[in-house]
Structure formats: structure tokens, C-alpha cells
Amino acid sequence: MNTFGRHFRCTTFGESHGRAIGVIIDGCPSRIGLSESDIQPFLDRRRPGTSDLVTPRQESDTVEILSGVYEGCTTGTPIALLIRNTGQHSSDYEYLRHTFRPGHADRAYFQKYGWRDHRGGGRSSGRETAARVAAGAVAALILSRKGITIQGKITEIHGERDPDLFLDIIRKAQEKGDSVGGIVEVIVCGCPAGLGDPVFGKLDALIAMAFMSIGAVKGIEIGDGFAATRLFGSEHNDGMRDDSYLSNHAGGILGGISTGQDIIARIAVKPTPSIAASQQTITDAGEEVSLSVTGRHDPCIALRIVPVAEAMLALVIIDAMLANQIYQDF
Numbered sequence: 236m237n238t239f240g241r242h243f244r245c246t247t248f249g250e251s252h253g254r255a256i257g258v259i260i261d262g263c264p265s266r267i268g269l270s271e272s273d274i275q276p277f278l279d280r281r282r283p284g285t286s287d288l289v290t291p292r293q294e295s296d297t298v299e300i301l302s303g304v305y306e307g308c309t310t311g312t313p314i315a316l317l318i319r320n321t322g323q324h325s326s327d328y329e330y331l332r333h334t335f336r337p338g339h340a341d342r343a344y345f346q347k348y349g350w351r352d353h354r355g356g357g358r359s360s361g362r363e364t365a366a367r368v369a370a371g372a373v374a375a376l377i378l379s380r381k382g383i384t385i386q387g388k389i390t391e392i393h394g395e396r397d398p399d400l401f402l403d404i405i406r407k408a409q410e411k412g413d414s415v416g417g418i419v420e421v422i423v424c425g426c427p428a429g430l431g432d433p434v435f436g437k438l439d440a441l442i443a444m445a446f447m448s449i450g451a452v453k454g455i456e457i458g459d460g461f462a463a464t465r466l467f468g469s470e471h472n473d474g475m476r477d478d479s480y481l482s483n484h485a486g487g488i489l490g491g492i493s494t495g496q497d498i499i500a501r502i503a504v505k506p507t508p509s510i511a512a513s514q515q516t517i518t519d520a521g522e523e524v525s526l527s528v529t530g531r532h533d534p535c536i537a538l539r540i541v542p543v544a545e546a547m548l549a550l551v552i553i554d555a556m557l558a559n560q561i562y563q564d565f
Contacts, residue, residue, distance in 0.1 A: 239448070240550055242557035245370040249318075250352055251327045251360030257317040258366040259375060262304065262557065265311030267377055274298045274316070277372035279398050280542040281365060288405050294321060298369055303348075316369045320362075327530045333518045336528055339506030340450070345519060359451060361536065366542040371546020383425040385549050387541040390501065391418035409534035412511030412527070416451075417537030420501045421544045423552060426487065428495035430555040431541055437491025438471045438498075445547040446502050451536045454503035458486025493555075502544055504537040507513040 238246040242262050249256030256421035276295040281291055294317055298557030331353045335342040344351040351357065375385060392401040393408070393415035401417075408415045431438030439457050446455045463471050463484065474481035475487075480496055489496035509532040516526045533539060 239261060239445070240554045243374060243500050243550065245550060245552045247363060247366040249320075249363070249366065250357040251320075252328075252352070252360040253320060255317055255319045256362060256366050257315065258370045260303070260314040261312070261418075262372055263309050263314055264557075265309055265372060267309040267373075267380075267457065268307055268395075269300070269304050269309050269314075269373065269376065270307060271298050271300055273376055274372040274394055276298055276368055277375070277542060277546070278318070278365060281368050281533075281539050282336070283533075283539070284466045285385065288402060288409065288535065289539055290489050292306075294487065296365055314373065316366070316370055316373075318365050318369065328354045329527075333520065334526055335516050335519070336526065337514045337516050338505075339482035342517075358451060361533070361539075362388065364449065364540075367449075367550075368546045371542075371549045374549040375545070378549060378553055378556075381551065382425065385393060385421065385423050385545045385552070387419055387421040388462070389417055389537055390420045392535065393417065400525070405535045405538070412536045414502050414507035414510050416506040416537075417535060418501055418503055419541055419544055421541075421548050422500075423487070423498035423548060424524070424553060426493050426498055427556075428493055429559060430493040430552065430560065431488065431491045432555075437488075438493055439486075439488045439491055439565075440553070441551050441555070442498075442548060445551045446500070446544065449502075449540065449543055449547065451504050451507075451540060452502045453505045455500060457488060457498075459484045459511045460486075460520050498548075498552075500548065502540075504540055507533050507536050 238244055246259045275298055278298055282296045298337045299317045299434060301315035301317055303310055320511065341351060344359060363482040364455055390396065393404050405415055415541055416508050442457065444456050446452050459471060471484045473483060473485055473562050480494065483496045486500065487494055511527050511529065511530040513525050515523065517523050
């Protein structure tokens with residue numbers, strides 16, 4: 236399951252401490268103007284080492300287009316995007332070779348495969364998301380030329396909704412050797428009506444799968460989401476007039492099909508599992524030990540997950556549009 240999408244198919248590869256990570260995009264329409272400079276700004280927003288509140292790992296995340304583009308335009312053939320790893324310190328993780336980090340994928344990978352890459356988690360590392368952002372950048376560029384924009388923002392950190400307090404909350408957790416989570420909202424503007432395929436290809440179902448495939452995401456809601464359970468039907472239903480809706484409690488999707496309104500989704504991002512505070516865990520031999528995770532880790536994943544969420548939503552929307560053959564004019 237390293238491939239996402241049905242028509243705009245993205246296969247990611249690479250590990251956190253391998254030589255490189257990247258993505259192969261198959262199904263991208265031809266004659267789309269594309270260069271590294273178009274993709275790089277998206278990666279720069281996710282890049283580590285940009286402040287004292289994110290992992291200090293230094294990576295330029297410079298993207299290279301290896302194939303699928305000729306004379307500045309896509310050819311319709313597979314696009315290969317490569318991001319080389321240059322700041323990996325694999326020896327820093329040697330103390331985790333036989334010890335599982337609580338809240339991380341370490342033990343689950345070991346239980347499934349009987350083996351794991353302890354160097355930053357391998358494929359389970361958040362570094363894998365850079366490849367998603369590169370692919371999402373291509374999707375977002377195409378969508379923008381159709382007047383469709385995707386914008387994400389943090390709406391809550393550790394239960395606090397005042398943006399002016401977010402950084403202070405994260406910093407205090409970091410000082411205690413701990414971490415915090417948050418909520419990120421992503422909105423699609425300009426999306427046409429009619430995207431999504433009943434019954435099992437509902438647009439909201441595809442969005443949910445895309446978001447839940449991001450490692451740190453533990454919940455999703457669309458429109459009013461869980462708040463809808465506290466409303467009457469008369470309050471939650473979106474009234475209609477000839478050319479529009481009177482409200483958007485449904486978040487732009489009804490019956491699994493886009494309505495033409497803004498698509499509004501929110502994701503719950505868990506606290507970073509790798510923390511300095513002492514935790515009880517076990518080794519791969521079953522020995523009970525206490526563990527304090529050292530190294531370079533984000534005290535709040537939500538800060539850098541916004542472009543990742545935008546990328547995954549862009550991939551869902553372009554895939555649904557290609558299913559509707561909307562891009563025949565490209």
C-alpha cells in the first residue's frame with residue numbers, strides 16, 4: 236500500500252535515514268507547465284530545521300525532477316521526483332535498536348514484519364510525508380489553473396483556540412520534555428459539484444482515507460462533524476435556493492458527492508510520541524525498561540502537518556476530477 240490514487244497515482248519510496256525519498260506520479264495530464272521551482276515552495280513549508288519549535292534536523296528538501304517533464308511541460312508519462320537525505324544521523328538511534336518507543340509504530344512494525352528500521356522509524360517516520368507534499372504540489376498546481384485552491388491552518392493546540400497562545404503552549408511542553416497535539420482545518424475553494432462516486436467511492440470517504448494515512452492523524456470530521464450530533468435536523472440541514480445553499484453544515488459534500496460549496500475538513504493530530512520524558516516500554520526480547528527518547532523531534536507535529544494535509548486533499552480532488560474526465564481540455 237505505497238500507492239495512492241486511482242487515476243492520478245502516486246507511489247512513494249524511501250526511508251527516513253536512507254539515501255533519498257521520492258515519489259512516482261503516474262496519470263498526470265500532459266502539457267502542464269512544471270519545474271522544480273514550482274514544487275519547491277510547497278516543500279519549504281514542510282521542511283525541518285526552520286525554528287526552535289520543530290526538529291532541528293537540517294534538510295534542504297531540494298526536489299529533483301528525474302522524468303516525465305520535457306522542455307518545461309509534463310509529457311503524460313510517469314513523473315519521478317527525488318529528494319535526497321543529507322542530514323540523517325543514524326548513529327543517534329543506535330540505543331533504540333532493540334527498544335520500542337511508546338506511541339510509535341516501532342512495535343507494530345516488528346509484530347507484522349519481524350524486523351524494523353530503528354533509524355528514525357524508516358517508512359513510519361514523518362520524513363516520508365515530504366514525498367506526499369511533492370506529489371501534492373503537482374496536483375495543487377494543476378487544480379489552481381482550474382480556479383481550485385486548498386488552504387490549511389491550525390485551529391487548536393492542546394485544547395487552546397487562541398492562536399496567540401499556540402507557540403507558548405508548545406514551548407512549555409518542550410521545556411518539560413513533552414509534546415502536544417492539535418487540530419488542523421483544510422478548506423477547498425472553487426471545487427465543482429459532482430465529484431465522488433457512490434457507494435464505496437464517496438468523496439468524503441476518500442478524503443478520510445487520505446487524511447488517516449498520515450501517521451500522526453487520529454481523527455477526521457467534515458463540515459460540522461461531531462458537532463452535528465448536538466444539532467436538530469432543522470438546524471443542520473443546508474437550505475437551498477436556485478443557485479446556492481443557505482449554509483454549509485455538510486462541509487461541501489452530500490451523499491458522498493461534492494455540492495460546489497467549499498469543502499471543509501478538520502483532522503486531529505496526536506502529540507509527538509518521541510519525547511524526552513521517561514516512559515515505560517519493552518525491548519524486542521520482552522524486557523521491561525524505562526525510556527527517554529533523545530534526538531531531534533518536533534514538540535508539536537501539527538506545525539508542519541498543514542502542508543501535508545493540503546497535499547493529501549489535493550491528491551483526492553484531482554483524482555476525483557480525472558475520474559470525471561474534467562481534464563480533457565488540458
